[in-house]
Amino acid sequence: MSKYQLKWGILATGGIAESFGRDLSVNPETRDRKDIEHVIVAAASSSSSDRAKKYLKAVNAPDSAKAYGSYKELVEDSNVDIIYVATPHSHHYQNTMQCLEAGKNVLCEKSLTVNAAQAEALIKKAKEKNLFLMEALWTRYFPLSIYAREMVTSGKLGTVERTFADLSFGSAPETSFEDSHRMVNPDLAGGALLDLGIYALTWVFQTLYTTQKNPQPPTVQSSMRKYEKTGVDQQTTMLLSFPRKEQGDAHGIATTGMRVASDPNGNMEAPAIRIQGSEGELMVFPPAFRPTRTKLVLKDGTVDQKEWPHPGPGPGSGFKNGFGGNFMPEGEGFGMFWEADECAYALKEGRKEGKYESLDESLVIMKVMDEVRKQHGFTLPEKIETTKYPVDL
Numbered sequence: 092m093s094k095y096q097l098k099w100g101i102l103a104t105g106g107i108a109e110s111f112g113r114d115l116s117v118n119p120e121t122r123d124r125k126d127i128e129h130v131i132v133a134a135a136s137s138s139s140s141d142r143a144k145k146y147l148k149a150v151n152a153p154d155s156a157k158a159y160g161s162y163k164e165l166v167e168d169s170n171v172d173i174i175y176v177a178t179p180h181s182h183h184y185q186n187t188m189q190c191l192e193a194g195k196n197v198l199c200e201k202s203l204t205v206n207a208a209q210a211e212a213l214i215k216k217a218k219e220k221n222l223f224l225m226e227a228l229w230t231r232y233f234p235l236s237i238y239a240r241e242m243v244t245s246g247k248l249g250t251v252e253r254t255f256a257d258l259s260f261g262s263a264p265e266t267s268f269e270d271s272h273r274m275v276n277p278d279l280a281g282g283a284l285l286d287l288g289i290y291a292l293t294w295v296f297q298t299l300y301t302t303q304k305n306p307q308p309p310t311v312q313s314s315m316r317k318y319e320k321t322g323v324d325q326q327t328t329m330l331l332s333f334p335r336k337e338q339g340d341a342h343g344i345a346t347t348g349m350r351v352a353s354d355p356n357g358n359m360e361a362p363a364i365r366i367q368g369s370e371g372e373l374m375v376f377p378p379a380f381r382p383t384r385t386k387l388v389l390k391d392g393t394v395d396q397k398e399w400p401h402p403g404p405g406p407g408s409g410f411k412n413g414f415g416g417n418f419m420p421e422g423e424g425f426g427m428f429w430e431a432d433e434c435a436y437a438l439k440e441g442r443k444e445g446k447y448e449s450l451d452e453s454l455v456i457m458k459v460m461d462e463v464r465k466q467h468g469f470t471l472p473e474k475i476e477t478t479k480y481p482v483d484l
């Protein structure tokens with residue numbers, strides 16, 4: 092069988108770009124995907140071409156892969172099918188627009204942009220240019236997430252009335268981060284909401300919105316505690332009410348924060364997500380961005396625990412985040428290949444957006460985060476919030 096080969100260009104060479112690049116080298120056959128393959132053909136670093144070279148070596152890219160010292164050279168490379176944008180979210184709008192303007196398909200890290208106006212402008216540009224655009228909300232593409240959504244749509248849980256979802260790290264900002272770190276730096280669109288809260292929202296949305304036939308945007312109430320030193324949010328709690336015609340509103344409770352952890356001792360003893368229906372509930376254990384364990388508990392006595400390891404052979408521990416955490420067990424893949432596979436299938440089939448999170452849904456989620464920020468007067472610097480392009484950041 093001839094395989095569809097997707098040629099990747101990587102824009103930025105930081106922490107997540109490395110995890111993603113390593114995952115691309117895991118053979119898709121290990122996850123039963125025999126008709127596609129991924130290859131990194133180029134990477135660009137805004138610091139230097141040497142940095143890009145080091146990156147390509149670290150992720151075992153082929154020797155023929157090009158190393159660029161500017162993003163401009165990457166977007167102009169005619170050998171690249173799709174670009175993975177892996178800069179901080181402050182830069183997503185400018186970087187993604189640059190790719191789209193140059194005629195490139197894009198997989199852009201979360202959050203897609205810092206506000207809905209920017210997301211809308213990117214979606215418009217992608218449509219105008221007939222290009223593929225997807226928010227890299229990798230969790231949505233995990234088999235575990237597909238199973239969770241099926242538990243809702245199949246009626247197994249009965250009528251789903253409520254979802255609790257949390258992504259929090261016990262990393263007090265004043266002791267964990269320099270003020271320049273992207274988690275707390277307003278110039279890099281810092282704060283818990285855009286970085287971590289989006290996962291709590293993902294779980295609320297993929298169980299209460301994506302699964303509906305005619306989903307309606309939720310109303311939102313929220314509480315926010317800011318980090319006094321830099322003004323970004325350090326803890327945010329959102330109450331979402333999703334209108335439903337026949338069954339009445341469903342409620343989503345999405346929480347995020349830097350001071351307490353979803354998983355205080357690392358043993359995944361308490362669920363990070365609880366999807367509750369009239370017939371029972373599905374618990375999903377932390378971390379909400381990369382869960383690997385579920386427990387289904389039904390009124391009829393069913394208790395079904397499942398493990399969802401990401402197949403390898405993986406390249407070993409490779410994921411480090413701003414919290415010093417490492418969530419990649421030796422020998423396992425990290426799990427970013429599921430979303431990469433979706434990009435390959437979409438381009439192979441001529442689709443222009445991801446199957447499990449439409450661009451419209453990414454936009455509705457951005458609008459929710461806008462509303463939450465508005466309720467608490469949390470704004471970012473004008474050059475980060477603007478829809479003007481190009482702007483030098």
Ligand SMILES: NC(=O)C1=CN([C@@H]2O[C@H](COP(=O)(O)OP(=O)(O)OC[C@H]3O[C@@H](n4cnc5c(N)ncnc54)[C@H](OP(=O)(O)O)[C@@H]3O)[C@@H](O)[C@H]2O)C=CC1
Nearest residue numbers: 103104105106107108136137138177178179180200201202
């Ligand atoms: N899916 C997931 O699990 C994760 C997703 N993320 C997302 O990925 C994005 C990047 O995060 P992460 O990789 O942790 O960040 P890093 O700080 O590790 O890397 C960001 C990279 O962006 C480039 N860059 C360009 N301009 C700037 C700038 N002004 N300041 C800092 N970096 C800049 C740099 O690469 P270069 O010098 O090569 O140009 C830098 O290495 C974020 O949007 C985050 O939300 C992050 C972690 C996990």
Ligand SMILES: O=C1OC[C@@H](O)[C@H](O)[C@H]1O
Nearest residue numbers: 286287380412413414416
């Ligand atoms: O997407 C993410 O998931 C894991 C976190 O460690 C990281 O900060 C965030 O960007």
